[in-house]
Every structure is written in structure tokens, then in C-alpha cells.
Amino acid sequence: MSGPGGGGHGLYEDHPAAAGFLPFDHDDDVVASFFFGRSAASGGGAGAGAGAGDDDGVGLITPYSSITDYLQGFLQDPVYASSPLGGDAAVKHETVVDHPSQAGGVAAAPATPNSSVLSSSSEAAGGDDLRRCKKGRRPEDDEEEDIDDEGSAVQSCKTNKMKNKKGAKKEREPRVAFMTKSEVDHLEDGYRWRKYGQKAVKNSSYPRSYYRCTAPRCGVKKRVERSEQDPSMVITTYEGQHTHPSPVSYHMHRQQGLMHVSARGVMPGAAGAYQFGAPPPPLLGFDEALAARVRMTMNQQQQQQQLGFVPSIHAAAARPTMPPLHLHTAQQDLFLP
DNA sequence: CGAGTTTGACCTGCGC
DNA sequence: GCGCAGGTCAAACTCG
Numbered sequence: 001m002s003g004p005g006g007g008g009h010g011l012y013e014d015h016p017a018a019a020g021f022l023p024f025d026h027d028d029d030v031v032a033s034f035f036f037g038r039s040a041a042s043g044g045g046a047g048a049g050a051g052a053g054d055d056d057g058v059g060l061i062t063p064y065s066s067i068t069d070y071l072q073g074f075l076q077d078p079v080y081a082s083s084p085l086g087g088d089a090a091v092k093h094e095t096v097v098d099h100p101s102q103a104g105g106v107a108a109a110p111a112t113p114n115s116s117v118l119s120s121s122s123e124a125a126g127g128d129d130l131r132r133c134k135k136g137r138r139p140e141d142d143e144e145e146d147i148d149d150e151g152s153a154v155q156s157c158k159t160n161k162m163k164n165k166k167g168a169k170k171e172r173e174p175r176v177a178f179m180t181k182s183e184v185d186h187l188e189d190g191y192r193w194r195k196y197g198q199k200a201v202k203n204s205s206y207p208r209s210y211y212r213c214t215a216p217r218c219g220v221k222k223r224v225e226r227s228e229q230d231p232s233m234v235i236t237t238y239e240g241q242h243t244h245p246s247p248v249s250y251h252m253h254r255q256q257g258l259m260h261v262s263a264r265g266v267m268p269g270a271a272g273a274y275q276f277g278a279p280p281p282p283l284l285g286f287d288e289a290l291a292a293r294v295r296m297t298m299n300q301q302q303q304q305q306q307l308g309f310v311p312s313i314h315a316a317a318a319r320p321t322m323p324p325l326h327l328h329t330a331q332q333d334l335f336l337p
Numbered sequence: 338c339g340a341g342t343t344t345g346a347c348c349t350g351c352g353c
Numbered sequence: 354g355c356g357c358a359g360g361t362c363a364a365a366c367t368c369g
Contacts, residue, residue: 195342197361210360214340223360 177237185209185224185234191242193222204228218243 180187186195186209193211201208206226213220220240227233 194340196363198343199359199361202358208359212361221360 175237175239177235179227180234180236181232182234183232185226186211187224187234187236189236191215191220201225206231213240213242215242215244 186193192214194214195209195211197210198207199210204225205228208223208225211222211224213222218240220238220242222239223237225235227235
């Protein structure tokens with residue numbers, strides 16, 4: 001969308017916090033990159049550096065001791081929580097997210113400083129119903145629906161969207177991306193997903209897969225694609241927030257009487273001992289050029305990593321489908337080299 | 338038989 | 354307005 005040549009702007013750079021990429025661990029020797037540890041300060045510059053910005057923007061990992069911490073940090077860090085770019089910093093071009101609903105409070109939506117909210121596209125939260133609007137419907141199929149509701153369901157469907165489009169920009173679910181080194185594309189994260197599409201993306205020889213949470217009223221989606229630069233890296237982007245507990249973690253916790261554990265949960269795929277207590281963090285905003293951005297950054301990160309600059313997370317004994325039975329601590333998450 | 342995947346068509350947003 | 358690219362739908366198919 002932001003278009004190929006469109007020059008990228010900032011995904012991550014605009015949103016320091018958003019820079020978070022969490023690793024899922026997977027497979028035996030996972031070395032998940034955990035980058036974009038950009039400081040709030042630098043981020044403050046806000047979008048300042050569109051484009052070239054990322055070079056300096058991508059920093060070393062922040063002082064979080066674990067993914068969980070890292071993410072939670074986003075939520076708690078006043079800087080992020082209070083809409084980093086929102087108010088004044090307002091980066092004009094892209095933006096990012098602040099998403100009130102998570103950081104601040106559920107109903108805070110209105111507080112959203114405007115346009116800085118991510119562009120948008122799909123129906124927003126709870127957009128389960130909207131989604132029902134069938135797009136690809138063949139003409140014949142429309143008949144029934146067309147009739148009722150004095151007009152046509154299909155039509156109204158369209159018009160609804162149109163209105164949406166004209167009236168106010170549709171809001172997009174906050175997105176969070178993770179980069180993981182894995183052989184398999186679809187990483188187990190404790191939730192059940194149904195693939196609803198696959199598409200070849202430009203500038204990448206690998207297709208992007210689209211998944212949707214299978215839970216009844218959960219509209220969380222995720223996209224999975226492989227990095228063009230490093231095929232061994234899988235980029236997973238979550239969009240939305242689960243409205244239910246992770247099936248896996250639920251059981252795990254239950255068995256251990258840990259149900260009370262962290263309401264906020266643990267990030268999916270926290271390295272090493274991964275546990276999926278919480279919905280994939282709908283914490284951060286994420287914008288379009290995601291893939292490209294990720295690739296770029298990844299490259300840098302990898303280089304740095306090779307030089308020993310960036311801490312990576314090793315999921316030594318991680319299993320794709322079996323989260324650990326204990327609530328790991330931050331320290332347990334990280335196995336610094 | 339139900340749940341999940343594949344795949345081609347269709348829709349939408351956006352840049353030119 | 355047109356074309357491109359991303360995103361979604363849903364019929365057909367596969368698998369357990």
C-alpha cells in the first residue's frame with residue numbers, strides 16, 4: 001500500500017515501541033532476533049526520519065530482560081502508553097499507533113489523536129460482523145440477501161464500507177510483528193488458526209499466508225511470510241486482540257493452578273520457555289511497509305548480531321507445540337550468549 | 338463428517 | 354479513471 005516505491009516510512013521508526021519484534025521460539029535451535037529496541041527518546045524524534053531514518057533508528061535491544069518484559073514495557077511505559085506520537089509528536093506521515101484500547105483503557109478509542117492512527121483497512125475490532133459481508137460473492141448468490149432489508153444486503157454492505165471510507169477513516173487493528181527463525185511458516189503460538197488465504201507479495205518470492213483465529217467471536221488475524229533476505233526467518237504479524245484465553249495456556253495453567261497468572265499474559269513464543277498466556281500483543285501499531293521494513297531491519301540486526309551487538313534469544317529446548325509448564329521469569333526467557 | 342487448506346476470483350485502497 | 358497490490362471470500366479439496 002504505501003506502495004513500493006513509496007518510500008518507506010516508518011513502521012518501526014515512527015513508533016519506537018512498535019519496533020518490537022518478538023521471537024517465537026520454535027524448533028530446536030532458535031535464535032530469534034529481537035530487535036528494534038529503540039529508545040523512546042530517539043523515537044520521539046518521531047518519524048523524524050522517515051526513510052533513512054531506520055538506520056540509526058534501529059537500535060540495540062532495550063534493557064528488557066525478556067520478551068514479556070519487553071512487551072509489557074510497552075504497555076506500561078508512559079511514553080508509549082500515552083500515545084507517543086499522538087498528541088503533538090504527531091507524526092504526519094505514518095503513524096502509528098497508539099492504541100488507546102490497549103495501552104490506556106479499553107474505551108479510550110476516541111482519544112486517539114486522529115489521523116495518526118494507522119491507516120486502516122480491514123474492519124476493526126470486533127469487526128466480526130462486518131467481515132461477514134461477503135466480498136467475493138458471485139452474483140447469483142446474492143439474490144436472497146438482496147431482497148431483504150429493502151434493498152440489498154450486498155449493496156448495503158458495500159455502502160457501509162463506503163461510508164466508512166468517506167466518513168471517517170476506518171480504523172485498523174493494531175499490529176505487531178514478530179520475526180522468528182524457523183523452518184515452518186506457521187508457528188504454534190497457543191491459539192488455533194485457520195488459513196483463509198495466501199498471496200504472493202511483491203518484492204518477495206515467498207507467499208504471504210493469512211490466518212484468522214478460529215475462536216467464535218475472535219477476529220484476530222495474522223499474516224505469515226518469509227523474509228526475502230533470509231528465508232529462514234519467518235515474519236508473523238498479528239492484528240487484533242484475542243477475546244479469549246489461549247486454549248493451550250488455559251489448559252496448562254489450569255493443570256497447574258496457575259490460572260491467575262498474569263492477566264496480561266506472556267508473550268507468545270517467549271523464547272526458551274514459551275508460554276502463550278496472553279493474546280499476541282495487540283500492543284503496538286504497525287504499518288504497512290511492514291515486510292520491507294522488517295527485512296531491512298533484520299539485515300542490520302543480523303549483522304549486528306554477528307558482531308555480537310545484539311542480544312538474541314535462544315530457545316534452546318523449545319518445542320513447537322509444547323509450552324513449558326511453568327511461568328517463566330524474565331530471566332528464564334533470555335539466554336544471552 | 339467436520340475441520341482445515343488450497344486456490345482463483347473478487348473487492349478495496351492507493352498512487353499515478 | 355486506471356492499474357496495481359494487498360486482502361478476503363468461498364467452493365473445492367484434503368485429511369484425520
